[in-house]
Amino acid sequence: MSTDTRLSRLQERLRTAQIQRGIIADKGDENGGLTEAEFRQWEQYGRDIADLDDRIAELVSVGQRSEPTGGAAAVRRATSGLSVNEPRTYGKHGRSSYFQDLARVRLGQDDDGSAMQRLQRHATDVATGQEYRDLNRTDGNGGYAVPPAWLMGEFVELARAGRAYANVVNGQPMPGGTDSINIPKVATGSATAIQTADNGAVQETDITDTFINAPVRTIAGQQDVAIQLLDQSPVSFDQVIFRDLTADFATKLDLQVISGSGSSGQVTGVRGTSGITTIAYTSGSPTVAGVYSKIADAVQRVHTTRFMPPTVIVMHPRRWAWFLAAADSAGRPLVVPQAGNPQNAVATLGAVAAEQVVGQMHGLPVVTDPSMPTTLGTGTNEDVIHVLRASDLLLYESGIRSRVMPEVGSGTLTVRLQIYGYLAFTAARYPASVVEIGGSALAAPSF
Structure with missing residues (x-):
């Protein structure tokens, strides 16, 4: 199987995982929170996304080494249209809070250094100008996965005067x-x-x-x-x-x-x-x-x-x-x-x-x-x-x-x-x- 084919399949799986994770998060927003089963599923999609990101990055690296003339350029072209290569540090549906991490660092409560790492990673994201495009309920950007509910039993009849x-x-x-x-x-x-x-x-x-x-x-x-x-x-x-x-x-x-x-x-x-x-x-x-x-x-x-x-x-x-x-x-x-x-x-x-x-x-x-x-x-x-x-x-x-x-x-x-x-x-x-x-x-x- 060619490098381009493997990369295309990994990208498709990544997009699917991102869409499914967004659907679960939107459902939690509408219902006031996720159930335990939904949260576990949301975390699993997050792990899948991280794993797919690593595999894509590795494949890109291999392509750059093995095809110095046209192959690396082809791989870069194939990955240039990917909107999201890595989950945002403080994403819309993420578990981490920018302000909470900032408070932990300033108050000296970041014992394991994880809050500082996330802040640094976020600073790097902003500094490099990496483009992110979150899925939402706008049609064409994930919205078709959330269809309207037609309450046919609540059909509104025209108001008319009586007799x-x-x-x-x-x-x-x-x-x-x-x-x-x-x-x-x-x-x-x-x-x-x-x-x-x-x-x-x-x-x-x-x-x-x-x-x-x-x-x-x-x-x-x-x-x-x-x-x-x-x-x-x-x-x-x-x-x-x-x-x-x-x-x-x-x-x-x-x-x-x-x-x-x-x-x-x-x-x-x-x-x-x-x-x-x-x-x-x-x-x-x-x-x-x-x-x-x-x-x-x-x-x-x-x-x-x-x-x-x-x-x-x-x-x-x-x-x-x-x-x-x-x-x-x-x-x-x-x-x-x-x-x-x-x-x-x-x-x-x-x-x-x-x-x-x-x-x-x-x-x-x-x-x-x-x-x-x-x-x-x-x-x-x-x-x-x-x-x-x-x-x-x-x-x-x-x-x-x-x-x-x-x-x-x-x-x-x-x-x-x-x-x-x-x-x-x-x-x-x-x-x-x-x-x-x-x-x-x-x-x-x-x-």
Whole structure:
């Protein structure tokens, strides 16, 4: 076997030993230390590296003596690319400490002289300018031996708003076999009057009627997926897609209930319903007390025109946070937890929750919904507050249906995952059941 071949094999073994020793050391760094077995293995690799260094040096020396013309030059060329010929005295993963050895020498505690020898060897290394290249976890420099850990069980789904407003209204199952729901309604009622005298005429007024139309609309979504993704993914990727589609379905349905336009396949939402009551609060310096009084006005208007009490207040989370941040002149909060038995509070905090009942105001539960609009007004990004008798609003829903259709993209091994569902909604039975508070005073709050 030629000298060059033997040298090349020794160099390859040296590199392998250095890589394995570095992997063990990195593992110790990650786990806070090495086990006894790992430490013994780490030491053995160190001894192997030292032995290989000696054998390489000896082979280089032999090559220099036996091939004075071209052989020595060839051996030097073969060894010139070797990054590490000898372990560093104070390496990244070494057992020796430069500062500990320095302290031992200065304090006269270097009884066997080993600390001084290491310091001298280190000084020689620095003086000769020998290049060292430690392995680390950078890709291409040892990093490929430490692969990333993909926590597929912790798959992060997209955060989406729910359907808080839709959940408080009167939900009904969708009737089958129709594309439109008509609800009869009394337009003008009968009447009574005082009888002017015995045997006098009795008041007679004929009832007139009309109807409310709630067309059935469709919400749908789909995703085309390569069949290889479904087959080869370690997670059930079809479930990931269906969960995301279903979550967005809930968001879109909630938006329809609040702000549906009534055109282009949309239902007529609460805000688009003719006849709901609106209250404007305009102020350059809005206060909690000012909004509180407007909500009181909204409550009495439902009582006055619907002749029944409202049941819930719905607002955007930022508006509720504005109430929570408010304080009186002494710095005391105006909205405090119910458990504190508050006195003279404008509202009480029931729970730190999302898209559900978070507290009470005017004796009514307060529900927060991030789908309430926040871009109203002219450049002021106003939001609105709704006070309503929720049972008067009707939402008809079918179940959400899912389909898997491999035929659509069979020519390209593509599968279509699809969901759809039907809804019909109306707030027109009793428009007076809804009062919307808006205006410039409800511009984007600052905290």
